Amino acid sequence: MSNPSVKEQLAGYRQSIDNIDAALVHMLAERFRCTKAVGVLKATHDLPPADPAREEYQINRLRKLAQDANLDPDFAEKFLNFVIKEVIRHHEAIAADIGGIKEKTA
Secondary structure, eight states: OOOHHHHHHHHHHHHHHHHHHHHHHHHHHHHHHHHHHHHHHHHHTTOOSOOHHHHHHHHHHHHHHHHHTTOOHHHHHHHHHHHHHHHHHHHHHHHHHHHHHHHHHO
């Protein structure tokens, strides 16, 4: 690959990819800040960590968004399922922590 034009084009694409990756990380961090607040609210009010109806709604919604964006809906669903699994794990940990605090103060 000695053609300078190709190298410049590749560098430009890679810079765009790096910027998008950074944005994705920041968006995921913000999403998890919000889901942490949901987890605290659920645990404080003894609500279950998982909400299958909400999860199904979100999966269907994301599949439609993916289709509209010309992204493979199966990929989008796999990605969301991964995120949901992690959120539920966090909510379970929050519930255990809050449950422990409630027991100590009771």
